[in-house]
Amino acid sequence: MKILVAVKRVVDYNVKIRVNADNSAVDLANVKMSINPFDEIAVEEAIRIKEANKADEIIVVSIGPKENQETIRSALALGADRGLLMQTDEETQPLAVAKILKYVVEAESPDLVILGKQAIDDDSNQTGQMLSALMNWPQGTFASKIDLMDNEVNVTREIDGGLETIRLKLPAVITTDLRLNEPRYAKLPNIMKAKKKPLDIQQVSETGIDIKPRLTTIKVTEPAQRSAGIKVSSVTELVEKLRNEAKVI
Amino acid sequence: MNTLVIAEHDNSQLKPATLNTVGAATKLDGEIHILVAGENCDTVIQSAAKITGITKVLAVDSENYTHALAENMALLVTEIADNYSHILTPATTTGKNFMPRIAALLDVAQISDITGIESIDTFIRPVYAGNALATVKSSDSIKLITVRGTAFEPAITDNNNAEIQTIESGDNFAQSQFESHQLTLSERPELTSAQVVISGGRGMGNGENFALLEAIADKLNGAIGASRAAVDAGYVPNDYQVGQTGKIVAPDLYIAVGISGAIQHLAGMKESKVIVAINKDEDAPIFQVADYGLVADLFDVLPELTELL
Numbered sequence: 001m002k003i004l005v006a007v008k009r010v011v012d013y014n015v016k017i018r019v020n021a022d023n024s025a026v027d028l029a030n031v032k033m034s035i036n037p038f039d040e041i042a043v044e045e046a047i048r049i050k051e052a053n054k055a056d057e058i059i060v061v062s063i064g065p066k067e068n069q070e071t072i073r074s075a076l077a078l079g080a081d082r083g084l085l086m087q088t089d090e091e092t093q094p095l096a097v098a099k100i101l102k103y104v105v106e107a108e109s110p111d112l113v114i115l116g117k118q119a120i121d122d123d124s125n126q127t128g129q130m131l132s133a134l135m136n137w138p139q140g141t142f143a144s145k146i147d148l149m150d151n152e153v154n155v156t157r158e159i160d161g162g163l164e165t166i167r168l169k170l171p172a173v174i175t176t177d178l179r180l181n182e183p184r185y186a187k188l189p190n191i192m193k194a195k196k197k198p199l200d201i202q203q204v205s206e207t208g209i210d211i212k213p214r215l216t217t218i219k220v221t222e223p224a225q226r227s228a229g230i231k232v233s234s235v236t237e238l239v240e241k242l243r244n245e246a247k248v249i
Numbered sequence: 250m251n252t253l254v255i256a257e258h259d260n261s262q263l264k265p266a267t268l269n270t271v272g273a274a275t276k277l278d279g280e281i282h283i284l285v286a287g288e289n290c291d292t293v294i295q296s297a298a299k300i301t302g303i304t305k306v307l308a309v310d311s312e313n314y315t316h317a318l319a320e321n322m323a324l325l326v327t328e329i330a331d332n333y334s335h336i337l338t339p340a341t342t343t344g345k346n347f348m349p350r351i352a353a354l355l356d357v358a359q360i361s362d363i364t365g366i367e368s369i370d371t372f373i374r375p376v377y378a379g380n381a382l383a384t385v386k387s388s389d390s391i392k393l394i395t396v397r398g399t400a401f402e403p404a405i406t407d408n409n410n411a412e413i414q415t416i417e418s419g420d421n422f423a424q425s426q427f428e429s430h431q432l433t434l435s436e437r438p439e440l441t442s443a444q445v446v447i448s449g450g451r452g453m454g455n456g457e458n459f460a461l462l463e464a465i466a467d468k469l470n471g472a473i474g475a476s477r478a479a480v481d482a483g484y485v486p487n488d489y490q491v492g493q494t495g496k497i498v499a500p501d502l503y504i505a506v507g508i509s510g511a512i513q514h515l516a517g518m519k520e521s522k523v524i525v526a527i528n529k530d531e532d533a534p535i536f537q538v539a540d541y542g543l544v545a546d547l548f549d550v551l552p553e554l555t556e557l558l
Contacts, residue, residue: 016512017377026381038494094349095358118494122376124361129319129349138425139319141346144487154428158487159342160441160496161259162432166318169424178477178494179487214358218371218384226519229540235553238525238543246523246540248445248502249469249558 001055003046004110005080006101007039007062009071010121023219026121035071038116040078041176044183045146046114047079054148055112057081061104063097065089069199076194077186083197088204088211094122096211098130103207105135110171112153117142117175128175138168142177250334251279253307255326255348257339258285258293260315265442266339268403270396271300274337275404276366280304282333283411286314286325298411300404306411311418316430319347320422327354328419330391334369340395340497341441348395357389364400378493378516398441399499399520433486437472440489445471446500446521448491450514451478452507452528452547459485461551462506468558474498474518476508492517507547510535527551 011017011026012034020027035043046058060075061084062068072083086100105113118125132139140146140155144163147154156165158177168174186194204211232238242249252274257264267283274281282305283297294308307329313321330336330351338344340362352359364382365373371386372394440446447462447469459473466473474496475489491498493516503521508514510526510533518524519538526539529546536542543550 011377013513017380019381026377093358095353095356098353120378120493123378123493124359125345126349126352126359126361129346130353133323133350133353138422139346139350140425141319142342157342159430160488162430162486162488164316164430165428167426167428172424177487179481214389215360215385215387218386220376220384221382223375223379223382226524226538228537229524229542231536231542231544233543235543235545235550235557238541239554239557241541242502242523242525246502248523 001112002057002059002108002110003049003055004059004061004105004108004113005039005042005046005075006113006115007043007060007071007075008036008119009033009062009064009068010036010119013037013120019220019222023221025217025220033067035074036116036119038118038176040183041178041180042114042116043075043078043080044181045176048181049148059084059108059110061086061101063088063092063100063204072199073194074186076197077191078184079190081197083199085199085201086204087201090211091213092211093213093215094124094126094130095214097127098134099209100204100207100211101131102134103209105131112170113173115173115175117177128173132173135173138172140166140168140172140174143174144177144179146174146180251332252277252281252335252337253329253333254281254283255336255338255344256283256285256293256297257341257343258287258290260287260290261292263293263296264339264341265403265439266341266398268300268406269398269401270337270339271302271404272401273363273366273396274335275302277335277369279334282307284326286317286322288312288315294413296406298413299406299409301407301409302404303409303411306413307416308413309416309418313418313421316427317343317347318422318425318427319350320425321419322347323350323354324422325419326351329416330355333391335392335394337394337396340397344395348393352393355391355393357391357393358387359393359395360385360387361395362397363394364397378512379519380512397497399497433488437466438470440472440474440496441498443472444500445469445502446474446498447471447504447506448474448476448508449479449484449506450476450508451482453479453484456484464555465551465558468555476514505535505539506551508535509533510538
């Protein structure tokens with residue numbers, strides 16, 4: 001069994017981003033970049049499946065500029081077997097990413113594709129579902145538990161009302177939620193070993209895939225800032241303010 | 250061209266976010282139709298027909314839609330999509346699950362989680378956990394949109410009497426099936442539409458201590474929420490989580506108890522009208538967005554607050 005994991009390089013989740021001066025985009029100059037946290041959970045899950053002897057190969061794919069090699073290497077350091085960079089400097093929106101991943105899936109024929117449920121930069125939450133649609137495969141989104149059987153997988157999903165379990169025939173696409181697992185830290189020897197693992201690079205421009213963006217960003221602005229209010233000194237004062245000043249109780 | 254709203258429901262009731270989505274649809278041109286796909290969902294169909302602004306209900310009753318499986322919803326909606334310039338659904342876990350699948354089958358982009366409508370092709374959506382707002386223009390012939398409920402006024406349900414048209418069921422996608430669910434049962438108002446929300450964080454210490462919040466929620470008819478830390482620690486179920494990747498709330502009153510205020514949590518509640526923070530750490534970032542802050546031990550404060558309400 002072969003698992004493909006897709007990883008995105010995003011602004012680190014601890015960074016407080018700023019909008020650039022001409023309101024055209026978020027300022028990414030000299031900002032720390034990391035693997036998207038949900039994708040890291042996807043990598044970890046694939047490794048756990050392999051460690052349980054239910055998979056024999058994990059391929060990590062990323063789409064973007066050459067710097068994404070670092071993101072792939074960090075996934076290889078966790079335990080993935082080989083990497084693939086679909087290289088492009090163009091903006092890639094979720095539909096285009098799904099099309100590129102479809103190309104990779106058709107070439108690699110994995111039994112399972114695992115992705116993060118959303119990237120913490122554009123917060124789209126679309127790519128896994130789109131890939132699944134393009135492949136005509138079943139989808140298990142927002143997974144908090146994955147139970148792999150021979151030709152099927154049970155996916156427990158985090159939904160607004162609680163949890164839902166669905167059964168999918170393989171091959172399938174799964175997207176990860178926060179509580180699926182807690183990713184391990186890469187150990188130094190594994191970081192060194194990861195440098196020697198195979199990492200292929202293909203140019204997206206040579207695949208003939210149409211990646212033209214369908215959405216044009218007109219502007220990016222900062223939201224209205226909330227200002228800090230006052231500190232109250234007692235519960236009595238708090239209740240008085242909520243009743244008579246804010247009038248919300 | 251007309252707009253289609255895909256209703257979210259549980260086969261017996263419309264989910265409130267559907268009304269906010271219809272509210273968003275009224276800012277577009279043309280008629281508004283609503284699709285109710287479910288099983289034995291006649292009461293939902295009837296209530297959809299009463300929503301102000303709806304001219305037609307498309308109703309499909311089939312076991313294919315009992316649990317709104319994404320694969321079946323996508324096969325159904327792609328059959329009727331050509332009749333519409335816009336297709337909208339709430340940005341809930343249900344809509345987020347099926348909508349991108351429909352978009353890919355139609356070869357169009359999806360515009361996720363919009364909070365504003367500038368024109369029929371230009372929309373505002375938060376990115377980077379709401380730390381930036383992107384205005385995006387779509388070049389696709391059909392705009393597929395998920396709507397953030399808290400950003401739009403709900404449509405009212407009066408005595409409208411929209412035409413109900415029964416449509417044929419789409420195909421069943423055999424490779425996926427519903428197995429079971431574990432729903433959190435609560436008599437409280439739904440988190441995303443409650444007027445008052447009281448949330449606990451890691452500072453609550455354990456799940457039993459959430460009873461202290463429940464006592465207050467009882468008095469204020471509020472819903473209970475939680476930070477990611479409290480959910481990860483197993484204090485409360487996942488569906489309590491407020492934040493970037495959990496639920497987005499904007500009540501009249503949000504009370505954050507023992508929550509430090511990571512940006513991912515603020516993303517889910519900073520549009521609340523009045524925010525109260527109770528935390529013993531006076532440097533907690535939550536105080537930077539709170540209208541009223543109380544630096545104190547929550548275990549002293551909560552019983553007293555219950556008493557005074």
